[in-house]
Amino acid sequence: MTLDPSCLEYPNRRRGMDHDLYDWSCILDRNVPAWPSGKPVAAAVLVSLEWFPILPEDNPFRAPGHMQTAYPDYRHYTSREYGTRVGFYRFLDAFNSHGVKASIAVNSAIAERYPSIISDIVSEGHEIIAHGRDMNDVIATGIAEDEERRIIDESLETLERISGTRPRGWMSIARSQSFNTPGLLKAAGIEYMCDWVNDDLPYAFRSGFGEILSIPYNHELSDRQIITVQQHSAESYVEQMKDACDWLASEKVPRILPLHVTPYILGLPYRMAAFEELLGWLSKREDTEFLTASGLAMPYLS
Amino acid sequence: MREGEKDPGLYDFRPYRDRPEIKWPGDMGVAVWVSPNLEVYELDPPVNPHRKSWPRPHPDVVGYGHRDYGNRVAHWRMAETMAKYGFPGSVSLSVAMCQHIPEIIEHASGLGWEFFSHGIYNTRYSYGMDEAQERAIIEDSIKTVRDATGQTIKGWLAPALTHTPRTMDLIAEYGLTYTCDLYHDDQPAPVHVKSGKLISMPYSLEVNDHYGFFVYNMSPREYADTLIRQYDRLADEGGGTVMCIPLHAYLIGQPHRIGPFADVLKHINADGRAWVTTSGAIADHYIKTAYDATIADTRRYAPDTAKGKDR
Numbered sequence: 123m124t125l126d127p128s129c130l131e132y133p134n135r136r137r138g139m140d141h142d143l144y145d146w147s148c149i150l151d152r153n154v155p156a157w158p159s160g161k162p163v164a165a166a167v168l169v170s171l172e173w174f175p176i177l178p179e180d181n182p183f184r185a186p187g188h189m190q191t192a193y194p195d196y197r198h199y200t201s202r203e204y205g206t207r208v209g210f211y212r213f214l215d216a217f218n219s220h221g222v223k224a225s226i227a228v229n230s231a232i233a234e235r236y237p238s239i240i241s242d243i244v245s246e247g248h249e250i251i252a253h254g255r256d257m258n259d260v261i262a263t264g265i266a267e268d269e270e271r272r273i274i275d276e277s278l279e280t281l282e283r284i285s286g287t288r289p290r291g292w293m294s295i296a297r298s299q300s301f302n303t304p305g306l307l308k309a310a311g312i313e314y315m316c317d318w319v320n321d322d323l324p325y326a327f328r329s330g331f332g333e334i335l336s337i338p339y340n341h342e343l344s345d346r347q348i349i350t351v352q353q354h355s356a357e358s359y360v361e362q363m364k365d366a367c368d369w370l371a372s373e374k375v376p377r378i379l380p381l382h383v384t385p386y387i388l389g390l391p392y393r394m395a396a397f398e399e400l401l402g403w404l405s406k407r408e409d410t411e412f413l414t415a416s417g418l419a420m421p422y423l424s
Numbered sequence: 425m426r427e428g429e430k431d432p433g434l435y436d437f438r439p440y441r442d443r444p445e446i447k448w449p450g451d452m453g454v455a456v457w458v459s460p461n462l463e464v465y466e467l468d469p470p471v472n473p474h475r476k477s478w479p480r481p482h483p484d485v486v487g488y489g490h491r492d493y494g495n496r497v498a499h500w501r502m503a504e505t506m507a508k509y510g511f512p513g514s515v516s517l518s519v520a521m522c523q524h525i526p527e528i529i530e531h532a533s534g535l536g537w538e539f540f541s542h543g544i545y546n547t548r549y550s551y552g553m554d555e556a557q558e559r560a561i562i563e564d565s566i567k568t569v570r571d572a573t574g575q576t577i578k579g580w581l582a583p584a585l586t587h588t589p590r591t592m593d594l595i596a597e598y599g600l601t602y603t604c605d606l607y608h609d610d611q612p613a614p615v616h617v618k619s620g621k622l623i624s625m626p627y628s629l630e631v632n633d634h635y636g637f638f639v640y641n642m643s644p645r646e647y648a649d650t651l652i653r654q655y656d657r658l659a660d661e662g663g664g665t666v667m668c669i670p671l672h673a674y675l676i677g678q679p680h681r682i683g684p685f686a687d688v689l690k691h692i693n694a695d696g697r698a699w700v701t702t703s704g705a706i707a708d709h710y711i712k713t714a715y716d717a718t719i720a721d722t723r724r725y726a727p728d729t730a731k732g733k734d735r
Contacts, residue, residue, distance in 0.1 A: 124554040128470040130561070132544065135523050141467045143483075146525060149497045182481055263481040299485050317485050320492035322679070340493070341486055342678050352641040362644060366680035379679070 143304070144327045144336065154323060154376050155421035157413060163371050164413040165404045167224035167381045168293070168316065168339050169213060171239070172257050173231040174202045179258040182265060185296050186346065187386070188257055202386050206232065209389020210239070214246060216394070220401040225415040227253035227293040227316070230280035240285045249414040251291035251316065252277045263300040270302060274310050291316060291415045297341065305330030314419045322370070322377045324422045337378075337418050344382035349393070356393035360400045371409045378418060379410070425616075427589040434592065434606060435613055435624065436722045444721055446611060446664025446714045448706075452699035453662020455706050456655065456692060458511045459604070459627065459670045460502060460537075461581075462528060463546040464518040465491045474551035475586065491546075491674050495525055498677025503535060505682055509689035513537035514703040516581045516604065516670070519565050520545050522572035533573050538702040540604070541565035543583020550586040558588055562598050578704045579604060579625060596620030602707040610658060610665045612710040614719060623710060625703050626666040630654075633675045648684035652691050659697045664714070666706060667698075 134140035157164050176199045178189040187202060189195040217224055226243050228250050233240045243250060252274070254261075259273045274292070282288040290313045294303065297317040307315055308331040314324070318336045327336040341347050343366060348359045363381065370377040381400075388397045404410050426433035448455045468482045478484035506513060515532055517539045522529050532539075543550070544561055553561075561583075569577050580595045581604040592603060596617035603615060604627035615622040629635050631654050636647040651669060658665040669688075676685050692698055 123552050125472065125552045125557055126470070129472055129548060129552075130557055131470075132520065134466065135520050135544075137523060137526070139467075140464070140524065141483075143467075147496060148500065148527060150500055263483070294485075297486050298480060299483060300481075301483060318489045319486055320489040320496055322497050338489075340678070341490070343680060352637070352643075354641070354643055358643050362680040365644065365683050366678070369679040369683050377679075 142328060144325060147325065149322060152323070157376050157411060158417065158420065159411045161409050161411045162374055162376055163367060163379050163407070163410040164376065164418055165367070165379045165381060165410050166339065166413050166415065166418055167217070167222055167383065168415065169210070169224055169226045170253065170293070170382070170384050171206065171210060171226050171228045171232055172202065172253070173206070173229045173235065174199060174257040177258075181260075182262040183260060183296075183298075185257045185260050187384075205384065205386025205389055206236070206239070209385030209394075212389045212394050213383070213385055214242060216398045216401055217248070218246060219398070220405040222401055222405070222412045223247055223249070223414050223417075224412075225249045225251050225291065225316075227251050228281060229253050229256050229259075230277040231256040233281055233284040237284050240281075244285055244287075249291070249416050250281055250285050250287070250289050251293055251415055252281055252289040252312070253293050254295045255280070257295060260295045260298055261300055261303055262298045265300065267302050267306070270300060271306050271310075274306050274312075278310055278312075290314065291337070291419070293317060302330075304328070304334050308332055308334045313423060314415060316415060324418055326422075335419055335422055337415055339378075339380040339382045341382065343380050345384050345387045346382070349387055356388065356396035359388075360396045363400055364403065367404065367407070367410060371407070379404075425589050425592060432589075433616055435608065435615055437725050438613070438718070438722050439725070440610070443611075443663070444714070444717045446710065448664060448699040449709065450699060452697060454655075454659045454665045454667055454698050456511075456667045456669070456698040456700050457514050457703050457706060458506055459516055459668055459703065460499075460506075460513045460532075461516040461542060461546075461670065461672045462499070462518065462521050462532065463491065463494070463516075463542065463672065464520045464524055466545050466547040469545065469547040472549045472551060475549045475584075477547040494672060494674030494677060495528060498673040499528055500531070501682050502671060502673045502677040503531065505686045506689065507535055509686070509693045511689055511693075511700055512702055514579075515539045516542040517569065518542055518544065518546050518583070519568040522568050526572065529572050538704045539569050539573055539575050540577045540579030540581065540602075540703065541569065542581045546584050549584055550582055550588050550591065553588055555590055555594075558590060558594055562594055566598065578602060578707060581605060581627065592616075592622060593618045596622040601711060602703065604668075604703070610661075612666065612706065612714075614715060614722075621711065621715070623707060623715065625668075625707060627668045628670055631668075632670040633672055633681075634670075637675055637681075644678075644681040644684040647681070648688050651685075651688045655688075655692050655695070655698070659695065662697070668703075
């Protein structure tokens with residue numbers, strides 16, 4: 123038995139990264155700009171607001187949270203819709219109560235189907251970032267570049283038409299990108315993307331069309347990871363977020379505490395009180411402020 | 425190993441009872457070593473037909489980015505927490521780190537950490553290698569670590585835990601003295617090899633942070649409690665046990681996990697019953713003081729020898 127010789131060749135074994143997408147950088151060595159308030163911890167709430175067609179597609183793979191049973195999968199279709207109708211409004215009310223301005227990653231199908239939600243998001247002062255058209259829009263290497271461009275352009279155009287503002291930020295379905303994605307996003311006018319999970323601060327990312335800002339929303343601290351994947355309780359999620367906040371604050375320099383949350387996960391009646399308690403706890407901290415993605419981007423784009 | 429046989433013949437049976445005592449330096453009953461895996465993963469590696477590198481098409485943004493977090497943010501968080509409580513690292517190293525991020529190697533060297541090989545990259549697997557190919561990664565490992573740190577590696581943890589039937593014989597032939605790939609004991613034990621002298625170093629999958637968080641789905645505090653129970657038990661039993669704490673910066677160095685983990689190191693440090701050391705120091709001490717006694721003791725349990733006949 124012999125392996126193909128390419129398995130023992132290392133063409134990218136060199137100083138820095140094994141690719142040209144971004145430079146290596148140790149977080150301790152950077153000259154880090156302050157957040158607008160001067161507080162070290164930016165609690166960055168990011169909500170995924172998604173529409174799952176009852177006809178799932180697997181090209182190139184099925185998005186997390188999508189249909190699971192044979193057709194028609196009423197249980198998952200309606201459970202996800204529950205998040206949009208009910209859980210998301212619990213979120214909006216909690217954000218209002220605690221002075222939270224959030225970023226909402228919205229499938230453009232949500233805007234087309236439920237334009238009143240978009241009005242509510244906009245009138246309550248939250249930021250909309252683009253998130254594909256619907257949950258069949260997974261991007262990955264293997265889909266045609268034209269199709270990927272169509273997903274990006276159509277979702278931006280729809281959100282702009284219905285919300286009145288062209289989104290500045292992007293989050294991919296399942297955080298999945300092809301090698302073309304950063305360039306296509308930049309060409310479409312996107313200033314920051316929220317898919318990568320390799321840092322606690324924004325950093326510059328190269329694309330075929332110039333630099334784009336990468337704003338990391340660490341998936342390890344998401345409700346999906348902690349509650350759905352690792353099967354912890356909402357109370358444990360809250361304890362873990364508080365421990366994370368305490369640690370980041372102890373570093374005394376700007377850091378992001380990402381709160382990537384999902385209406386059909388944390389917005390359930392038996393979990394919601396824990397999340398509200400967390401928002402209240404964060405809002406009372408002297409060293410923490412709530413920032414949207416555009417707030418995180420501001421010191422890096424100005 | 426005995427390739428193709430039901431028993432790979434890696435070591436002899438010896439029960440965890442009535443063993444000659446191993447005394448760690450300072451008459452300590454338990455040796456504790458912490459093993460940060462300093463790994464490099466590739467965004468777009470060549471395909472090994474026996475194992476896929478990433479579950480999603482390349483670039484696997486979440487899989488790759490998650491691991492890259494260790495090399496941009498979490499390494500220093502983990503290392504400084506270890507240093508604060510007096511724990512050196514015994515590094516399971518993707519040796520390509522020496523080329524990619526020499527700053528991490530210099531930082532670890534500066535803390536007095538020891539290095540052993542974990543292959544070239546954690547996206548290159550040994551499955552399917554012929555002998556010349558496997559020799560190439562062992563020789564590469566020895567040379568790369570020596571050039572970068574001046575250290576001569578003594579140990580091996582197979583890249584992504586991928587082995588061939590030849591691995592143990594080859595690393596022993598090149599003068600390495602311990603393998604971290606065998607999980608049959610809480611003490612070191614001789615490993616059968618064609619040449620040289622090789623022992624198994626108790627590493628751990630069960631209390632590895634990867635298993636804790638993604639096999640057993642523990643919360644950060646549950647994982648910390650697990651490590652403390654593991655330590656307390658091995659310290660209570662004493663007699664020359666070994667506890668390894670295998671870590672990955674991208675897991676343990678997350679902001680929600682590092683605080684509870686710091687409490688574990690504080691607990692072991694304050695307990696005072698542990699020889700807190702490196703894997704190389706454990707191997708050296710065991711080979712010097714206990715290896716021969718273990719071989720002699722093992723003969724009692726050989727099935728084809730009447731009990732005590734050859735003593």
